[in-house]
Amino acid sequence: MTAHLFPAPASHGAAVPTRPVSTRLLYAPTACAVACALLAAGHARADDAGVADAARALRPVVVTAVHEHSPAQIVADPKQPRQPMPASDAADYLKTIAGFSAIRSGGSNSDPVLRGQFGSRLPLLTEGAQLLGACPGRMDSPSSYISPETFDALIVTKGPQTVLWGPGASAGVVRFERERPDFTEPGVRFAASALAASAGRNDQTADFTAGNAQAYVRATANRSHGHDYRDGDGRRVPSAWDKWNTDVALGWTPSADTLLELSAGAGDGEARYGGRGMDGTQFRRDTWGLRLEQRNLAPWLSRLEAQVQRNRADHVMDNFSLRRFSPGGGMSMPMASNVLRETTSARVAATLQWQPDWQVTLGLDALHSPHAQRSGTPTRPYGDQPWRRDARFENLGVFAEGTWQARPDARWVGGLRLDRAQAWRYPAPESGMGGGMGGGMGGAATSASADDHRLHRALPSGFVRWERTLEAGASVHAGLGHVQRFPDYWELISPGNSAAGSGNAFATLRPEKTTQLDVGARWQDAQWQLWSSAYAGVVRDYILFDYAAMRSAVRNIDARVAGVELGASRRLGPQWTAQGTLAYAWGRNASDGRPLPQMPPLEARLGLEWADGAWSAGGLWRLAAAQRRIAPGQGNVVGRDLGTSGGFGVLSLHAGWRATGQLQLAAGVDNLLDKAYAEHLNLAGNAGFGYPGGVRLNEPGRTLWLRADVRF
Known part of the structure; x- marks a missing residue:
C-alpha cells in the first residue's frame, strides 16, 4: 500500500454569525447525540479483551494520506x-484526494469534480446504489445527502x-460502503466523535453495533451544524447549515458465507447559499434497502450478490426563510419550490472462478428514477399544490468484468457493458399538452402523456487494463476505456430547452462518448514511496452548457482531456515523514477552438508529520496556481466560468494525543495565516446577501477546531 494523498484546505471558518440557521431541525438530532453519550457511559466498563481490541483498532490521530x-x-x-x-458532505472529503476538487457554494453541499469532470460523469454510490438529487440546479447535489463519517x-x-x-x-466511480460486522461471539461495539470549531461548527457522530455469530444490528447517526463563516478579510459569507442523518441495518448471518441485510435510513437539513438566488430549506432523505450475499456456493461460483434499494430525495428551496427577501435573479416575489426524486435500483452479480488464474463477474442492474415538482408562495404554500411529474429516467444494463492472471507478475483486467437508457419528458399544463403526472409521487396529480417525448439509446462501454509487478517494489499499469453516457436530468430537462419550441434537446442532444487511456506506476522501498497516474482522452459529443442572459442551453461538441497526478512520501527518521502530491487537469473544446470551461488549476499539497508514542503533530501547505485557461459564458449545470482566478497558498497545523486506549483528542488551525482566497471552481456571490455580486465566494479565514474520538 502506498501512502500518497493529502488533504485539501479548510472548508469552514471563524465567524460570529449575524443570523444563524433556524432551529426547527435541531431537536431530534440533539436527542440522538444525548442518547449516544449515554450509550458511551453505559459501555465504559467493557471487558479487558474488548478494550485491547479497541485500542489496537485506533487509527493515527490526523489523516494526511490514504492508500x-x-x-x-x-x-x-x-x-x-x-x-x-x-467533512460535512461527501464532496468536502473527496477534495482531499489528489485529482479531486469541488464546486463550492458556501459552507456545505459542494459538488465533487474529478479531473475537471462532474455530474453523472462521476456517479456517487452508497452501499452500491445511486442516490440522486432533485434540484434542477443541483442545489442538493448527491454529495449533500452523504455524511462520510458514517461509512467505513x-x-x-x-x-x-x-x-x-x-x-x-x-x-470515475465513487463508492461509500459499510462493512459487514463480524461477530464470532456475542458483543457490543460503540464509537463516537464530537467536534467543536470556529463559526459555530459543532458535529456529533455515533456508531453502535451489537450482535453474535447469527445476527447483528447496527445504527449510525450524525449531526453537523455551522454558522456563516468569515473570510480572510473579515467579510461574512452566507454559508450556515444544519443537517442530520440516521441509518439502521439488521443483518442475519447463519454462516460465515451468508448475509441477508435489511436497512433503512433518513436525514434532513437546511443550508444558506451565498452564491444562489434561493436557499435549501429541506434536504429530506429516505432510504431502504435489502441485500443478499452468498459466498462459496460451488467450487466454480465464489460469490452471488443481489440487492434492491430505494432512495427518496425531497428537497425544498425558497428565497425568504433563511434570508431577507430581495427581488432579483428573475424572482420578483417570495417563492418556494419543492422537488422530488425517487430512485429505485436493483443489482444482481455472480463471480465465477473455474480456474485459479481466471475470475469473471457477470451481472445485471436496473434503475427507475421519476422526478416531480411543485411550487408555491408564503400565501399559497407548496404543500397545498399537486405534484407534477416532469421527467422519468430508466436504465437497464448487463455487464461482465474479468481478471486473468497471465503470469505471477502480470495480469489482464477487462470488461464489457451494454445499457439501454430511456428518458421521458412530461409537458407542463400551460403548454396545452396536459399536466405532469404524479405517478405515486405523493399528493394530488395532474395528468399527461409522455409517449411523444421519449428518448432511448443502446449504449456500449468497455475497458481493458494491463498490470505488471516489477522487481524492487515497483509496478506499472495501462488501461484503455470507452464509455457512452446518456444525457442526465440536469442536461436534458432542467435547462428548459427540451421542448420543440426551445431547442428540442430530445431530438438534437446525443450521448457523450469518451475514449481514454489511463497509465500509472508505483515504487517503494524502506524510506520512499512514489506513485504517478496520467490520462489522455478524446470525447465525442461532449455535453456543454452555454449561458446567455438568464437562460442556459446545452449542445454537443468534441473535446480533448488530459492530466496527471503525482505523489511521494519520504521517511525522514523514526518520527518524521514528509509527503506531497501534485495534480493537473487540462481540457480543450476542439469544436470551438477554446479551453473547456471550469477546469481546476494546477494544485500541490505538501505535508510534514511527526509521531512519537501517543503524541503526533503535523502541517499542511496547499498551493493552487492561477487559472488563465477559461471559457467565459460556458460551464456546467451548476455555473459558468467567472473569469480568471489568482493562485494562493494556505497553511494549516494540527496536533493529536491518544489519551487512553479508547480516547483520542485532536486539535488544529486551518488557514493559519488568515488568507483571503477563493477557489477557481466556485459560485459568484449574490448581491442580495450584501456580498459583492459576480465575485467568487471566498473560503473561510482562520479556523480553530477541537475533536474527540472514543471507541469501545
Missing part, C-alpha cells in the same frame, strides 16, 4: 480524523476502468 490498494482504485477510511476538519470505506476508481457500478462513469 492505493490496486492500480485502478484508491481506498480511504472516512472515519479517521483529518485536516482540514471533518471510500473507494474511488479513476477513469473508465470498471463496468461493475452502473452506466456513464467516464470520469
